[in-house]
Amino acid sequence: MEIANSHQLIPEILAPAGNWECAKAAVENGADAIYFGLDRFNARMRAENFTEADLPELMTFLHRRGVKGYVTVNTLIFPKELTQAQQYLRTIIAAGVDAVIVQDVGICRLIRHLSPDFPIHASTQMTVTSAAGVEFAKSLGCQLVVLARECSIKEINKIQQQITQRGTTLPLEVFVHGALCVAYSGQCLTSEALGGRSANRGECAQACRMPYDLIADGEIIDLKERKYLLSPQDLAGLEVLPDLVKSGVTSLKIEGRLKSPEYVANVTRVYRQALDRVIEELVRPNPLTPFPSREGGIKASLRASGRGQERYDLEMAFSRGLYTGWFAGINNQELVHARFGKKRGVYLGEVTRIRNEQVTVQLAAPLKPGDGVVFDCGHPEAKEEGGRVYEVIQKGQDAVLTFGRGNVNFRRVHVGDKLWKTSDPELDKQLRQSYAGENPQFQRPIDVEVYGEVGEDLIAIARDEFGNIVKVASEITLTQAHTKPLDTERLKEQFGRLGNTPFRLGTLTNHLSGQVMLPVSELNRIRREIVTQLEELRSQAKRWQLNPQATVKDLLPSKSAPSAVSPSLIVLIRNLKQLQAAINAGVETLYCEFEDPRAYREAVRLFREARQGGQGVQGSNSPVPSIWVAPPRITKPGENWILQQVRACEADGYLVRNYDQLEFFAEERCIGDFSLNVANPLTADYFKQRYGLERLTASYDLNVTQLEDLLTTSPTEWFEVTIHQHMPMFHMEHCVFCAFLSEGMDYTNCGRPCEKHEVKLRDRVGSEHILQADAGCRNTVFNGTAQTGAEYVQRLIELGLRHFRIEFVNETPEQVTQTIQRYRHLLMGEITGSQLWRELKLQSQLGVTRGPLR
Secondary structure, eight states: OBOTTSOOBOOEEEEEOSSHHHHHHHHHTTOSEEEEEOSSSOSOTTSOOOOGGGHHHHHHHHHHTTOEEEEEEOSOOOGGGHHHHHHHHHHHHHTTOSEEEEOOHHHHHHHHHHOSSSOEEEOGGGOOOSHHHHHHHHHTTOSEEEOOTTOOHHHHHHHHHHHHHHTOOOOEEEEEEEOOOSBOTTOOOHHHHHHSOOGGGTOOOOGGGSOOEEEETTEEOOOTTOOOTTOOOEEEOGGGHHHHHHHTOSEEEEOOTTSOHHHHHHHHHHHHHHHHHHHHHHTSSOTTSOOOOSSSHHHHHHHHTTHHHHHHHHHHHOOSOEEOTTTTOOOTTTSOOOSOSSOOOEEEEEEEEEETTEEEEOOSSOOOTTOEEEEEOSOTTSOOOEEEEEEEEEETTEEEEEEOTTSSOGGGOOTTOEEEEEEOHHHHHHHHHHTOSSSOOSOEEEEEEEEEOTTSEEEEEEEETTSOEEEEEEEEEOEEOSSSOOOHHHHHHHHTOOTTSSEEEEEEEEEEOSSEEOOHHHHHHHHHHHHHHHHHHHHSOOOOOOOTTOOGGGGOOOOOOOOOSOOEEEEEESSHHHHHHHHHTTOSEEEEOOSSGGGHHHHHHHHHHHHHTTTTOOOTTSOOOEEEEOOOSOOOTTOHHHHHHHHTTOOSEEEEOSHHHHHHTTTSOEEEOGGGOBOSHHHHHHHHHHHOOSEEEBOTTOOHHHHHHHHHHSOGGGEEEEEEEOOEEEEESSOHHHHHHOSOSSTTTSOOGGGTOOEEEEOTTSOEEEEEEOTTSOEEEEOSSOEEOGGGHHHHHHTTOOEEEEEOSSOOHHHHHHHHHHHHHHHTTSSOHHHHHHHHHHOTTTOOBOOTTO
16 A cells, blocks of 8 residues: 555554454454464464464454454475365465465466466565565565565665566565564574474474573683573664665565564554554655654654553563574674573563562562562573562662562572563553454544535445445435534534544545535444445455366476486585595585685686596596585675686586575576575476576475475475485574674674684584685584485485485585595495494594485
8 A cells, every 4th residue: 555645655554363263362462464374384383373264254254344364374285285285285275365475486387277367476485585575576476575574774775676666566474573484484404403303394393592502612601691692682673664664575474473462462553553653754744854864863752752662562461582683684792692592571670679578679670569570590591480460669869679488489589680571561551452352442543525416316436445435325316404504514523423433534525515404313324334245345255266177186296217317426515625535526416505606616627636636536327526515595786896806717517505506607507506495396496497497406394205206296306315414404594603703893894714613513402514605705604513314325226316416514524425435326226225333423524314315
């Protein structure tokens, strides 16, 4: 929707709903749309969620209230689930849902095959960070793109500018509030690697919220109380709301499908009221006032209008600390404070005295009897003392707090402990009242026009903000008024009596001719009829086109005859010493992934010189030797210089990881890496046919059974499978090197500690995970323990798979040589997978586990 007399878009407020109560809380507090999951294929499987049977009633409720409903189908879909997904999608489309939010490329294709017009929203799980990503989504048939949370406002503006130049404009949605994943959504494999619970399947185990030790060059770094090194503060975009409106984003999304109805009510209300104030500022008829800067304008007025109360409400809703996330750019010193990874609330102050089971604090925020508090002694992983406050006595600057007898163990409370308010029953009661009862509490405007003259019917025409229009005529003709004619004020009074309805009177335009009158009872009847008809119009289910003959089978690729070629080993290395070891071992297909792409020239030179000299060359049946190089996983606006550096090495081909690289390397030989999330034949077919990729790396979310399903539903020569690797768990914009080994904000002033230190993160069970940076200063945490799928290799060969990849991170040249030899023997059938597993298991420095293929 646009602001009147302006081309400025008013973004919708999109609220989460994990259940019916949350949906009501969102609607009654001003959400324009809600998003929710059903019982399958959604990224919050731990939420209560709705069922398919709830859809008709839920959508009728939402539409009657002028609110849209989007269903999340934002996980990867495995081959055997495609038929089930097809029926599921038919049900969603037929129920008149307003859109689905989708991660899987194949599911986008399936939806568009089933229905040419049903709206698809590209999930943040698609990892769109650029104009090329938006164009990719548009080519799939998406109508809106949810950008990665890591995009700054400056980058959002750049993306808007570039998609306009390309002629591929799509509406953009951003997350404006809630929990921040430390890893790029759609690229986090931590839960999968550590526990077989995939974040790409809605089963995130929140390993980012756990404590870690920082080990640099073998020594533990003393970071004092900072242990939660991967746990960002919660996102709060309230402060930058005017800038977001100015950027032209279509939708402001609130995170929280696992949160309570009180949270939904609270956060939705704060953003509804703040956005309305921003819009009010924009429509003020003062052309001399420029759009506000960061220092003044709307922001200043927002601060003056109760910003303290808004922040209080948001912190009480749920807070690990509130921060603008990446909106203002990268600040590695502020994003992660690292002191705790769980909900805190509002900071009250430090304990200054403990005496006679009373605690003295200089309060930094209001506190009253009945409020809940917790004492923070700097060890959030341990049991913390806390409870409800019984009495608050103010003594000058100090407040003396008393608790219920036995509620707090005062021997575990110390002077200097921080005190947090975790519960405000009065606020919770107020929030619950906002969505209690059956009568609508949040009303949306309708505009009414009134026509008529003496001797004719009064005609009332009413429109809502979605273009629904109704016309109601009086059953009594208008008569000449001798006293109290129907003037505009009387009409407003009668048509404005819309209590207990979803509507409020917006504008009323009086086109009556002459001095006329009509009984009040008839005006009331007309008003009630307007409400009834508008409600009926709104409640009608959306009628999307649905092709009854279309089926997923129409989209499946054709199978081909199994290849007679011998299995080949592909080796990915991450430094020049490993490269030399792989060359000496006679590896024919080599991938390089270096932190500095400028080093690729040297790698390509070494490889080609060695092959020209015949060094390590295998028999005549071997594939033609080739060296491929990998650009970084993420590409943002203004980062094509990195891709140019990569291409400058003139390698034989490129391991592409994202949408920008599919475009940039379109004329080169390319292989799709695991980050493209190829988990089913529809996705595989799209990348293979549309982009001409030579091979695709199967998704790391597939276990061996699902991988077999993929290989039996697509040509096996399309794929390669990684059978030995340190799983890349977190891939992050957050730079741990910068945050904890420097005082800098970003690469401009951090001093590049990533180039000076070898860093590992030690988790709670003692595993040490490898940390590496890339050319874009993004960090990857690799599982410290290598994973192998050796036991399944023979079965995969029988299915026709011929391309097997092994990867190294920090292994020595000797370990590289030894591991290559083991896997070569495995592919030649000289040892079994179990033997290899046992042999590598003996090499304790490798510490191999079976990994996700199990």
